[in-house]
Amino acid sequence: MSTTTAPAPGASQEDLARLDEHWGERPSIRSWFSTVDHKRIGRRYLVTASLFFVLAGISALAMRTQLARPESNLLSPQEYNQLFTMHGTAMIFLFSTPMLFGFGNYLVPLMIGSRDMAFPKLNALGYWVFLFAGLFMWASLPFGAAPNAGWFAYVPLTDDVNTPGLHMDVYALGLLFLGIATTAGSINFIVTALKLRAPGMSLNRVPLFVWAIVVTAFMVIFALPALNLDNAMLFLDRRFDTHFFDPDAAGNVLLWQHLFWIFGHPDVYIIVMPALGIVSAVLPAFTRRGVVGYVLVVLAIVSIAIISFGVWVHHMFATGLPHLSYSFFSAASTVITIPSGIQIFAWLATMVLGRLVVRVPLLFLIGFIVTFVLGGFTGAMFALTAFDQQVTDSYFVVAHFHYVLIGGAVFPILAAIYYWLPKITGRMYHEGLGRWAFALVFTGMQVTFFPMHLYGLFGMPRRVYTYRSEPGWDVWNLVSTIGSYVLAAGLLLVLIGVVHAIRRGRPAPPDPWGGDTLEWATDSPPKPYNFPVLPQVHSLHPTWDEASRASMGDDATADRTLTDGRRTLLTSELDGRRERVVEMPEASLQPLLLALALLVFFTALLFAWYPVALAALLAGAVTIAVWLWPPRRPEEELGVVS
Amino acid sequence: MRAPDLAAATTTEALTTELPVGRSTGWWGMVMFVATEATLFSCLLGSYFYLRFQHGGEWPPGGIEQPKLLRPLVMTAILLPSSLPMIWAERGIRRGRRWRLRIGLAATLLLGASFLALQGTEYDELLHEFTITTNAYGSLFFVITGFHGLHVLVGLAMVSWLLAASLRGGSFGARRHDRVRNAAIYWHFVDLVWAAILFTIYLSPRL
Amino acid sequence: MSAQPGPRTRLAGGLLLWYAVLGGAIAWAVHLFVAWGVDELTCAGGSDRIGAVPLRLVVALAVVLPALATAGALLAAAFAWRRTARTRPDGIAEGALGRTRLLALVGLWSNVLFLTIIVLGGVALLVFPPCQR
Numbered sequence: 001m002s003t004t005t006a007p008a009p010g011a012s013q014e015d016l017a018r019l020d021e022h023w024g025e026r027p028s029i030r031s032w033f034s035t036v037d038h039k040r041i042g043r044r045y046l047v048t049a050s051l052f053f054v055l056a057g058i059s060a061l062a063m064r065t066q067l068a069r070p071e072s073n074l075l076s077p078q079e080y081n082q083l084f085t086m087h088g089t090a091m092i093f094l095f096s097t098p099m100l101f102g103f104g105n106y107l108v109p110l111m112i113g114s115r116d117m118a119f120p121k122l123n124a125l126g127y128w129v130f131l132f133a134g135l136f137m138w139a140s141l142p143f144g145a146a147p148n149a150g151w152f153a154y155v156p157l158t159d160d161v162n163t164p165g166l167h168m169d170v171y172a173l174g175l176l177f178l179g180i181a182t183t184a185g186s187i188n189f190i191v192t193a194l195k196l197r198a199p200g201m202s203l204n205r206v207p208l209f210v211w212a213i214v215v216t217a218f219m220v221i222f223a224l225p226a227l228n229l230d231n232a233m234l235f236l237d238r239r240f241d242t243h244f245f246d247p248d249a250a251g252n253v254l255l256w257q258h259l260f261w262i263f264g265h266p267d268v269y270i271i272v273m274p275a276l277g278i279v280s281a282v283l284p285a286f287t288r289r290g291v292v293g294y295v296l297v298v299l300a301i302v303s304i305a306i307i308s309f310g311v312w313v314h315h316m317f318a319t320g321l322p323h324l325s326y327s328f329f330s331a332a333s334t335v336i337t338i339p340s341g342i343q344i345f346a347w348l349a350t351m352v353l354g355r356l357v358v359r360v361p362l363l364f365l366i367g368f369i370v371t372f373v374l375g376g377f378t379g380a381m382f383a384l385t386a387f388d389q390q391v392t393d394s395y396f397v398v399a400h401f402h403y404v405l406i407g408g409a410v411f412p413i414l415a416a417i418y419y420w421l422p423k424i425t426g427r428m429y430h431e432g433l434g435r436w437a438f439a440l441v442f443t444g445m446q447v448t449f450f451p452m453h454l455y456g457l458f459g460m461p462r463r464v465y466t467y468r469s470e471p472g473w474d475v476w477n478l479v480s481t482i483g484s485y486v487l488a489a490g491l492l493l494v495l496i497g498v499v500h501a502i503r504r505g506r507p508a509p510p511d512p513w514g515g516d517t518l519e520w521a522t523d524s525p526p527k528p529y530n531f532p533v534l535p536q537v538h539s540l541h542p543t544w545d546e547a548s549r550a551s552m553g554d555d556a557t558a559d560r561t562l563t564d565g566r567r568t569l570l571t572s573e574l575d576g577r578r579e580r581v582v583e584m585p586e587a588s589l590q591p592l593l594l595a596l597a598l599l600v601f602f603t604a605l606l607f608a609w610y611p612v613a614l615a616a617l618l619a620g621a622v623t624i625a626v627w628l629w630p631p632r633r634p635e636e637e638l639g640v641v642s
Numbered sequence: 643m644r645a646p647d648l649a650a651a652t653t654t655e656a657l658t659t660e661l662p663v664g665r666s667t668g669w670w671g672m673v674m675f676v677a678t679e680a681t682l683f684s685c686l687l688g689s690y691f692y693l694r695f696q697h698g699g700e701w702p703p704g705g706i707e708q709p710k711l712l713r714p715l716v717m718t719a720i721l722l723p724s725s726l727p728m729i730w731a732e733r734g735i736r737r738g739r740r741w742r743l744r745i746g747l748a749a750t751l752l753l754g755a756s757f758l759a760l761q762g763t764e765y766d767e768l769l770h771e772f773t774i775t776t777n778a779y780g781s782l783f784f785v786i787t788g789f790h791g792l793h794v795l796v797g798l799a800m801v802s803w804l805l806a807a808s809l810r811g812g813s814f815g816a817r818r819h820d821r822v823r824n825a826a827i828y829w830h831f832v833d834l835v836w837a838a839i840l841f842t843i844y845l846s847p848r849l
Numbered sequence: 850m851s852a853q854p855g856p857r858t859r860l861a862g863g864l865l866l867w868y869a870v871l872g873g874a875i876a877w878a879v880h881l882f883v884a885w886g887v888d889e890l891t892c893a894g895g896s897d898r899i900g901a902v903p904l905r906l907v908v909a910l911a912v913v914l915p916a917l918a919t920a921g922a923l924l925a926a927a928f929a930w931r932r933t934a935r936t937r938p939d940g941i942a943e944g945a946l947g948r949t950r951l952l953a954l955v956g957l958w959s960n961v962l963f964l965t966i967i968v969l970g971g972v973a974l975l976v977f978p979p980c981q982r
């Protein structure tokens with residue numbers, strides 16, 4: 001059974017050779033920089049986001065080491081400020097979303113049975129911009145110029161009087177730069193999922209993971225502009241003396257908060273939603289059945305996304321709205337818990353009704369449910385206004401959002417790493433090592449963050465670089481610090497497990513888990529063209545159904561093999577009816593060039609070299625003009641009359 | 643709708659009609675891009691109203707005069723109709739008429755450029771009275787109109803680029819006009835945003 | 850029955866389905882924006898009337914009209930779902946039918962959610978005077 005090729009490909013040897021010729025890339029330095037293959041780009045996203053996770057994690061360990069004892073002076077207050085700000089900013093912007101977009105990049109085309117993303121070059125651009133923006137922000141830390149006013153950067157603390165220096169310019173410009181990558185990636189996901197699904201994949205047969213990614217992408221499209229505008233105004237206020245946030249000149253500091261949370265609340269779901277999609281994708285393989293209530297889960301995904309835009313005011317209890325207008329928002333905040341609950345119950349029902357196969361990915365899913373539900377519970381406590389005002393800005397809040405974010409994003413991501421590792425690398429991981437990693441990560445997480453609830457309730461404020469010895473504080477802080485080292489050890493074991501699998505792992509069969517989605521119907525790792533024959537989809541679980549499988553084997557047809565050129569199929573938006581064959585772009589250096597031009601642009605803005613910035617912008621515009629320049633074609637083919 | 647129509651529209655055949663359908667990837671890409679840009683402008687104009695109403699007192703504040711109306715109205719009369727030659731050009735190339743594409747694009751280019759020139763003269767006058775650093779109103783005024791002007795400039799770059807490609811020949815025809823359509827969508831969007839800006843900045847303080 | 854509907858009827862049918870799916874969401878967005886905006890701005894101006902009209906009435910309209918629109922979408926969704934769940938005319942691809950049923954069901958439940966939100970806001974209107982802080 002453990003062969004390394006897909007079962008009985010319906011394409012002949014000549015077909016495969018021709019596909020290889022059009023899609024294959026000879027390994028060379030140039031191809032490393034010019035590739036547009038979504039699988040290579042997806043892998044890069046995963047590796048780069050993990051790198052930023054390690055940097056943010058090391059920052060966290062430094063903070064925890066400082067806080068292990070009262071009045072220790074390992075870190076100066078200035079250093080501590082930069083560390084917690086970079087930790088929070090990087091975890092939110094440079095790790096969670098890019099990591100999940102990395103899985104999306106690798107998996108969405110495979111899951112929908114396509115040969116690449118809709119805009120492969122834009123995809124490459126998105127990756128390079130993400131990489132450069134991340135490096136741009138982290139590079140400020142060694143110079144002591146990193147952002148230092150918390151990840152939500154409230155004015156007036158962040159204006160040029162209260163925070164002089166480059167710190168917040170790095171923040172504003174870095175996030176604007178990164179925004180280009182996130183927006184480009186989101187547009188790409190939406191269009192890919194609308195137009196490139198395999199024939200027969202009508203909306204009711206789209207995998208839940210793809211739903212989650214696409215809905216997240218829509219949220220990015222409508223939420224990110226608020227953050228971008230906010231950062232642009234902050235930069236203008238700091239650098240060019242505008243007065244958006246200046247109350248002495250008809251400005252208003254609350255404008256920052258409003259715009260930030262119009263983005264920030266949906267962003268919590270932007271982070272968590274694709275992770276929940278991972279849960280729905282991994283569960284079927286380890287319960288041997290589809291997720292219970294497919295329609296309800298789709299409903300939950302869509303309605304959470306929409307409602308999350310209507311609840312931003314709950315982050316600002318202190319702003320004095322009339323009760324009546326406040327209640328319009330709290331109605332939304334209350335009702336949004338219903339679809340969230342639906343998802344949890346759908347997964348629990350799946351586990352109860354299915355036959356559990358306990359492997360490492362499932363363990364992480366269980367860890368996710370436990371941790372996430374605890375985080376949701378403390379979140380519900382904030383709904384009591386009196387309680388909220390008691391614990392605001394204490395470690396209780398830090399405990400709460402780490403339960404939500406580590407539970408809701410990190411655990412599913414770890415499950416995903418183990419689940420798709422065989423597909424991505426073609427190698428199996430070591431089960432025992434994985435279980436140890438799970439045990440350490442789970443224990444470490446609880447030991448680090450549970451005590452924070454306690455010393456938060458005892459009154460310890462967040463964002464302090466040290467504290468006086470107080471009853472209840474010292475012991476529990478030490479416990480937290482020990483826990484964070486256990487957690488770090490667990491994460492190190494995950495890394496060792498991945499390296500071990502790549503070096504020593506058994507070769508993985510195409511479908512080691514008996515998964516239900518299309519990525520399991522092709523080689524591990526997939527060939528550059530993904531599928532020798534594009535599938536014809538007949539159900540929600542194509543890999544479990546005979547007709548869909550046969551469409552790639554015995555029932556293969558030439559109009560789904562498409563061997564003359566780099567080609568894939570376009571299908572209709574809702575019903576997935578076959579529309580036409582399209583040519584996909586070749587590898588190119590233009591995305592890298594454009595990203596470099598943008599890097600120069602933002603760096604020049606940071607250091608106020610405005611002529612250089614202008615030149616970089618022009619270089620970027622020229623690159624785009626060349627990139628999109630229409631190819632010359634004979635008049636008959638164009639259809640020219642006069 | 644009349645009753646028999648309603649009955650017909652609620653049959654299974656009608657309800658299962660696929661809508662939207664048959665768009666290209668480029669079309670969707672441009673529409674999504676415009677959607678995110680439209681959100682950006684909504685936030686920008688929303689910020690204008692937020693600051694204005696939170697300020698409470700006289701608006702514009704700090705003794706700045708009400709914006710004059712004549713020039714912006716002329717600018718509107720130039721920019722909004724500039725969508726028409728664009729539509730005409732796009733319809734033309736769909737039927738393979740290259741000359742219509744060229745003439746239409748050139749007309750749009752001319753109108754858009756005159757809009758920018760007028761905006762230049764407006765800035766020239768206003769900058770004597772107040773600047774981006776005078777107060778939040780000055781910041782809003784110049785950032786909103788300037789950001790829109792930048793969009794017009796980008797739109798004009800697209801139009802000139804299309805014009806250059808179409809003058810070369812061998813670029814567009816009845817079967818290849820995706821790029822024309824996408825640039826047209828962007829241009830219409832930039833026009834519409836101007837209408838919203840006209841209302842917000844120039845008309846609403848007089849209400 | 851098996852006569853193929855014309856293009857305009859098809860357009861109407863397709864639009865009706867989208868109303869069933871998105872009507873509640875859009876109505877809620879309008880409700881939130883108008884009710885909140887009007888309440889906030891009028892109260893900030895220190896009055897509880899807009900011209901001659903009491904603020905309460907305006908806010909009530911911003912609750913009731915969207916609620917009616919949502920209820921309409923709910924009905925349309927229920928109807929579309931029953932149609933596609935019961936009848937199986939031939940000549941319609943299975944994908945199209947299944948997809949319509951999915952959209953109708955999602956619309957059905959999401960309209961229930963949005964109606965709940967709007968109605969909860971309406972209850973608050975009965976409890977609080979519009980400008981109480």
Ligand code: HEM
Binds near residue numbers: 084089092410
């Ligand atoms: C890997 C283990 C982690 C540890 C040991 C850790 C520890 C910490 C510590 C000590 C703080 C600073 C508290 C303060 O001084 O106020 C903090 C803040 C924060 N963490 Fe983590 N964290 C971890 C993972 C994460 C993850 C995975 C995320 C998000 C996905 C995250 C997001 C944040 C955010 C947003 C802040 C707030 C920063 C601010 O106050 O501006 N953390 N964390």
Ligand SMILES: [Cu+2]
Binds near residue numbers: 268311312315
């Ligand atoms: Cu929130």
